[in-house]
Amino acid sequence: MEFAKRLDNVTGSAIRAIFALIGQPGMISFAGGNPAPESFPSEDIAQIAADLLRKNGSTILQYGGTPGIGSLKNTVLEMAAQRGIRASLDEVIITSGATQGIGLAAKVLCNPDDVILAESPTFLGALQTFYAYEAKVVGVDMDEDGMVVDALEEKIIRHRPKFVYTIPTFQNPSGRTMPMKRRQKLLEVCKRHGVLVLEDDPYCDLRYSGDPVPPIKSLDDNGHVIYLLSFSKIISPGLRVGAAIADKRIIEKYNICKQGEDLHTANLSQEIVNAYMHSGKIEGHIQSICADYRIKRDAMLDKLAEFPKGVRYTRPDGGLFIWVTLPESMNALTLFKQCVDAGVAYVPGTHFYPEGGHENTLRLNFSMASLEQIDKGMDILKSVIEKNLQ
Amino acid sequence: MEFAKRLDNVTGSAIRAIFALIGQPGMISFAGGNPAPESFPSEDIAQIAADLLRKNGSTILQYGGTPGIGSLKNTVLEMAAQRGIRASLDEVIITSGATQGIGLAAKVLCNPDDVILAESPTFLGALQTFYAYEAKVVGVDMDEDGMVVDALEEKIIRHRPKFVYTIPTFQNPSGRTMPMKRRQKLLEVCKRHGVLVLEDDPYCDLRYSGDPVPPIKSLDDNGHVIYLLSFSKIISPGLRVGAAIADKRIIEKYNICKQGEDLHTANLSQEIVNAYMHSGKIEGHIQSICADYRIKRDAMLDKLAEFPKGVRYTRPDGGLFIWVTLPESMNALTLFKQCVDAGVAYVPGTHFYPEGGHENTLRLNFSMASLEQIDKGMDILKSVIEKNLQ
Numbered sequence: 001m002e003f004a005k006r007l008d009n010v011t012g013s014a015i016r017a018i019f020a021l022i023g024q025p026g027m028i029s030f031a032g033g034n035p036a037p038e039s040f041p042s043e044d045i046a047q048i049a050a051d052l053l054r055k056n057g058s059t060i061l062q063y064g065g066t067p068g069i070g071s072l073k074n075t076v077l078e079m080a081a082q083r084g085i086r087a088s089l090d091e092v093i094i095t096s097g098a099t100q101g102i103g104l105a106a107k108v109l110c111n112p113d114d115v116i117l118a119e120s121p122t123f124l125g126a127l128q129t130f131y132a133y134e135a136k137v138v139g140v141d142m143d144e145d146g147m148v149v150d151a152l153e154e155k156i157i158r159h160r161p162k163f164v165y166t167i168p169t170f171q172n173p174s175g176r177t178m179p180m181k182r183r184q185k186l187l188e189v190c191k192r193h194g195v196l197v198l199e200d201d202p203y204c205d206l207r208y209s210g211d212p213v214p215p216i217k218s219l220d221d222n223g224h225v226i227y228l229l230s231f232s233k234i235i236s237p238g239l240r241v242g243a244a245i246a247d248k249r250i251i252e253k254y255n256i257c258k259q260g261e262d263l264h265t266a267n268l269s270q271e272i273v274n275a276y277m278h279s280g281k282i283e284g285h286i287q288s289i290c291a292d293y294r295i296k297r298d299a300m301l302d303k304l305a306e307f308p309k310g311v312r313y314t315r316p317d318g319g320l321f322i323w324v325t326l327p328e329s330m331n332a333l334t335l336f337k338q339c340v341d342a343g344v345a346y347v348p349g350t351h352f353y354p355e356g357g358h359e360n361t362l363r364l365n366f367s368m369a370s371l372e373q374i375d376k377g378m379d380i381l382k383s384v385i386e387k388n389l390q
Numbered sequence: 391m392e393f394a395k396r397l398d399n400v401t402g403s404a405i406r407a408i409f410a411l412i413g414q415p416g417m418i419s420f421a422g423g424n425p426a427p428e429s430f431p432s433e434d435i436a437q438i439a440a441d442l443l444r445k446n447g448s449t450i451l452q453y454g455g456t457p458g459i460g461s462l463k464n465t466v467l468e469m470a471a472q473r474g475i476r477a478s479l480d481e482v483i484i485t486s487g488a489t490q491g492i493g494l495a496a497k498v499l500c501n502p503d504d505v506i507l508a509e510s511p512t513f514l515g516a517l518q519t520f521y522a523y524e525a526k527v528v529g530v531d532m533d534e535d536g537m538v539v540d541a542l543e544e545k546i547i548r549h550r551p552k553f554v555y556t557i558p559t560f561q562n563p564s565g566r567t568m569p570m571k572r573r574q575k576l577l578e579v580c581k582r583h584g585v586l587v588l589e590d591d592p593y594c595d596l597r598y599s600g601d602p603v604p605p606i607k608s609l610d611d612n613g614h615v616i617y618l619l620s621f622s623k624i625i626s627p628g629l630r631v632g633a634a635i636a637d638k639r640i641i642e643k644y645n646i647c648k649q650g651e652d653l654h655t656a657n658l659s660q661e662i663v664n665a666y667m668h669s670g671k672i673e674g675h676i677q678s679i680c681a682d683y684r685i686k687r688d689a690m691l692d693k694l695a696e697f698p699k700g701v702r703y704t705r706p707d708g709g710l711f712i713w714v715t716l717p718e719s720m721n722a723l724t725l726f727k728q729c730v731d732a733g734v735a736y737v738p739g740t741h742f743y744p745e746g747g748h749e750n751t752l753r754l755n756f757s758m759a760s761l762e763q764i765d766k767g768m769d770i771l772k773s774v775i776e777k778n779l780q
Contacts, residue, residue, distance in 0.1 A: 003643055004523075005501050010646055034453055042447020049658070050440035057432020061626035063424050096486065096652035103650045107522070111395050129650030132497070133394075236451035238657035253393055256400055260493045260519030262486035266656045267628035268439070 006112075009131040014351060015124060018336075022345045028377035030364040031345045033172065033320050036296075037368075039289050040236055041281065048275045049268065060271055064264040066255050068094025068243070072274040076229065076243040079277075083204065084218030085227065090248045093255055096265045098202050098230040098242035100258070102126050105163065105198045105226055106133040108253040115161040119147045121323075121352030121361070123172045123200070126165060135162070139354040144314075146171060146178030149185045156193045163196040163226070168216060170203040170319025173352045173363040177317055183216045191224055202230035202242075205286050207318035208294035223247030231273045233320070234286055239269040290318075296366045296374060297322070303378035308389055322364045323349070330388060332362040338384050344377040396502075399521040404741055405514060408726075412735045418767035420754040421735045423562065423710055426686075427758075429679050430626055431671065438665045439658065450661055454654040456645050458484025458633070462664040466619065466633040469667075473594065474608030475617060480638045483645055486655045488592050488620040488632035490648070492516050495553065495588045495616055496523040498643040505551040509537045511713075511742030511751070513562045513590070516555060525552070529744040534704075536561060536568030539575045546583045553586040553616070558606060560593040560709025563742045563753040567707055573606045581614055592620035592632075595676050597708035598684035613637030621663045623710075624676055629659040680708075686756045686764060687712070693768035698779055712754045713739070720778055722752040728774050734767040 022029045052060060067073070073092045080087055095101040102125070110116065112134035118126065120139025130137050138159055141151045147166055155161070166186070168178040178186070190197050199216045217227035223246065230242040244254055258264075276282060300322055304313050310327040326332060332348040339345060349361025369377060412419045442450060457463070463482045470477055485491040492515070500506065502524035508516065510529025520527050528549055531541045536558055545551070556576070558568040568576070580587050589606045607617035613636065620632040634644055648654075666672060690712055694703050700717040714736075716722060722738040729735060739751025759767060 001637070001639055002499075004497065004499055007498065007643060007646065010650075032453075037448040037452055040448055040451040042443050042451060045451065046440040046443035046447065049443060050436040053432050053436035053439060057435065058427040058430055059628075061430040061432060061435065061628045062427055063422075063622075063627045096656075099649075099653045100651060107394065108397065109392075109394055125649070125653075128646075132647060132650045232453075237453045238449075238451045240652055240654070240656045247391070249391055253397060256397065256518075257522060259489075259515070260400075260522050261490060261651050262630055263489045263515075264630070266486075266630045266659045268658060268662075269656045272658075 006132055006134050010128055018345070018347060021340050026343060027340070028344045028369060028373045028380070030366070030369060030377060031347050032365055032368055034368045035233060035237065035289070036292060039292065041276070041285055044279065044281060045236070045272055045276065048272055048279065052268070052271045052275060060267045064267045066259050066264050068265060069267065069270045069274065072270045075274050075277050076245070079229065080227070080245055084214040085245065087245045091251055092243055092245050093251050093258065094265050094270055095242045095244055095258070096240045096262055097232060097237070098200060098228045099125060099129070100261065101228040101242055101244040102198070102200065103129045103132070104244070104254045104257050106130050106135050107257045108250065109162045109196070110135040115159040116163055116165055117152065117155055117159065117161045118165040118354060119167065119171060120354055121173050121349060121358070122165065122354065123167060124352055126200070127354060137354040142174060142176065144176060145182055146176050147186065149182060149189055152186065153189045153193070156189065156195055161195055163198050164190055165198045165200065166216070167200045169201055169213060170206065170316055172319070173321050173347070173349065174323040175314040175316030175319055175321045177213060180213055183213070184219060187216055187219050187224065197225040198228070199225050200228045202228070202233055203319040204229070205234050206290060206293060206320070208290055208297055210317035217245065226250060234282070234289070235273055235276055239272060241265060241269050241273045293320070293367050296369070296371065299371055299374045300364060300366045300378060303374065303382070307382050308386055311385065320365050320367045322366060324362050324364060326360040326362070326385065327389070328360055330385070331359045333359055335384060335388060339381060342380045342384060344380045396522055396524050400518055408735070408737060411730050416733060417730070418734045418759060418763045418770070420756070420759060420767060421737050422755055422758055424758045425623060425627065425679070426682060429682065431666070431675055434669065434671060435626070435662055435666065438662055438669065442658070442661045442665060450657045454657045456649050456654050458655060459657065459660045459664065462660045465664050465667050466635070469619065470617070470635055474604040475635065477635045481641055482633055482635050483641050483648065484655050484660055485632045485634055485648070486652055487622060487627070487630045488590060488618045489515060489519070490651065491618040491632055491634040492588070492590060493519045493522070494634070494644045494647050496520045496525050497647045498640065499552045499586070500525040505549040506553060506555055507542065507545055507549065507551045508555040508744060509557065509561060510744055511563050511739060511748070512555065512744065513557060514742055516590070517744060527744040532564060532566065534566060535572055536566050537576065539572060539579055542576065543579045546579065546585055551585055553588050554580055555588045555590065556606070557590045559591055559603065560596065560706055562709070563711050563737070563739065564713040565704045565706030565709055565711045567603060570603050573603070574609060577606055577609050577614065587615040588618070589615050590618045592618070592623055593709040594619070595624050596680060596683060596710070598680055598687060600707040607635065616640060624672070624679070625663055625666055629662060631655060631659050631663045683710070683757050686759070686761065689761055689764045690754060690756045690768060693764065693772070697772050698776055701775065710755050710757045712756060714752050714754060716750040716752070716775065717779070718750055720775070721749045723749055725774060725778060729771060732770045732774060734770040736771070
């Protein structure tokens with residue numbers, strides 16, 4: 001059986017092996033990127049779903065349009081406006097999670113061997129998705145303020161990329177946030193060289209400290225940025241609802257390509273998200289999630305403060321992840337096996353680097369585990385690291 | 391702005407122009423492929439959705455696995471077994487509508503310029519989807535019994551296709567059903583030449599007359615057929631739930647590629663479909679849809695019997711469509727404008743042909759319109775045809 005060439009570089013096997021291990025009963029997992037299960041407004045959504053279907057079932061259960069439900073598109077524009085983004089209805093499309101918005105960028109823009117620049121490290125799911133369109137991903141170095149723009153410009157000149165993929169706010173996996181000045185500089189550089197920006201912003205509302213930084217898209221006056229937002233982290237990932245905002249010519253192509261993927265995002269998911277956004281409960285809900293995650297983040301950071309000297313880590317103002325750098329001599333892949341045997345899991349950092357390497361890094365998620373699990377799991381991680389340092 | 395080469399052949403503009411016209415108020419539409427809006431079990435689904443979310447919200451609203459929910463995969467296997475198909479859990483994946491299963495076949499199997507053979511005419515959505523992967527679609531002639539297998543073998547030898555795409559039961563757009571003997575012969579030919587079959591079977595349960603014919607997949611003893619089923623026509627298209635059953639190596643690749651499209655099909659959609667299939671109501675629901683559509687089909691066929699001599703049409707035993715062939719001298723594209731002005735719409739048949747041409751054909755849908763609309767709309771269509779015959 002002969003498969004398409006585009007699959008040659010997409011295996012995902014390392015990560016699937018990790019998640020198979022993590023599924024073991026009793027395992028404390030800092031590996032996923034899942035919201036806390038207790039954070040979902042199940043009762044409210046049960047009520048909303050039943051009401052919607054009783055009032056409007058014959059429309060919700062029928063085929064819908066590929067661009068998405070008009071009322072939800074308007075809601076997306078209102079959210080975007082709150083973030084400083086001005087756009088019109090023909091510049092937005094509803095996607096089946098931000099994941100689909102990432103994949104469609106590559107599908108719409110990239111021919112085989114085209115280059116995409118991305119933070120190094122970057123979101124693993126995006127890497128796999130880009131590879132499925134035979135794009136090449138080249139990493140751009142980061143510092144504490146995110147992607148280094150001088151390094152970016154050098155790589156733009158060298159690789160003539162189709163677009164720059166960035167998660168400027170509470171980046172996955174590093175937790176870092178790019179300050180406003182650098183966002184401006186990044187956009188200037190990309191505009192000067194005629195390179196599009198794919199700005200992925202799923203964590204924006206999950207801020208626990210510091211002041212909000214407007215998205216790069218808010219600085220965009222000529223359709224240079226494709227902006228992806230998601231309802232996964234503030235309402236539910238299981239509903240699979242996100243949106244893309246971009247130049248209308250790009251949205252038109254997204255629309256054409258989405259038709260052949262899933263025709264449209266499930267109407268019920270779209271209607272639930274829209275109704276919940278207008279239920280008067282979303283602000284309180286986000287506050288409550290943030291309060292919970294802030295405590296968890298602080299608990300994990302407190303634990304990390306007790307780790308051996310030489311273990312460095314980021315102190316994110318929001319999002320779901322802390323990025324840990326072990327002493328150069330240590331290997332987070334080797335450590336991973338020992339940790340799993342001892343009952344705690346993370347994702348080895350090397351998988352997030354387009355070029356691999358960096359085996360002394362790892363990603364910790366603090367949203368999914370309980371405070372007790374964070375306490376216990378971090379003790380285990382610490383003792384495994386200490387043992388390996390001796 | 392420079393888009394990927396794969397978009398060069400995917401415009402969908404002709405069809406979008408048609409559907410824009412159809413959206414006009416008061417238009418009687420025989421153009422879509424939508425279930426009747428009154429056929430949806432909205433109240434039952436409202437109850438099911440609320441119950442599911444109350445009992446199991448923290449799982450349903452969380453991320454799910456790409457292959458789909460285990461209980462629904464089992465339900466799919468039970469449905470398949472009733473159709474004579476034997477498969478195991480690792481040979482099934484839940485898709486976001488059968489559309490995703492069609493697109494993933496091309497994504498997983500086709501390199502640019504690879505050939506796919508398909509009935510001529512065939513499902514327009516599949517054509518657009520295949521073109522997005524730069525596959526070439528070559529049409530195979532049909533007769534009243536569906537794809538002509540001798541013509542198929544000749545084209546297999548000439549084009550060495552990656553797979554043969556077929557809708558053997560109540561085909562879209564022709565309404566034709568392939569008899570058992572020809573299904574056996576088709577599979578034999580494909581096996582002999584090492585060509586896979588993509589069997590799309592969304593209309594299977596919508597039979598109004600004649601005896602069921604088992605799917606080609608039921609004859610498949612070595613993973614030669616990718617079988618697609620859908621819940622769109624028997625429960626709801628708006629929920630976007632279908633499934634693919636195939637050799638587990640193919641399902642594995644579907645899984646990898648689906649990850650980068652939508653990560654997984656919305657959990658709530660999957661759970662609703664699964665619960666409704668086990669609610670004890672599905673059999674009665676399908677019987678009621680079939681009774682309704684049978685009356686509508688018969689009403690449309692009765693009207694067609696009064697059309698001028700020289701207008702030929704299929705008499706489908708099920709599904710949603712009747713295929714009309716006008717006298718050679720007539721053009722269904724020209725007629726379309728006159729019909730729309732007079733308040734009735736269909737899809738000109740030429741759009742369903744991979745090679746175009748056949749301007750004297752058109753597709754009629756009988757599920758969506760009411761009996762009154764069928765009565766009135768068919769009278770309009772008849773008078774427009776008569777006027778053009780003079």
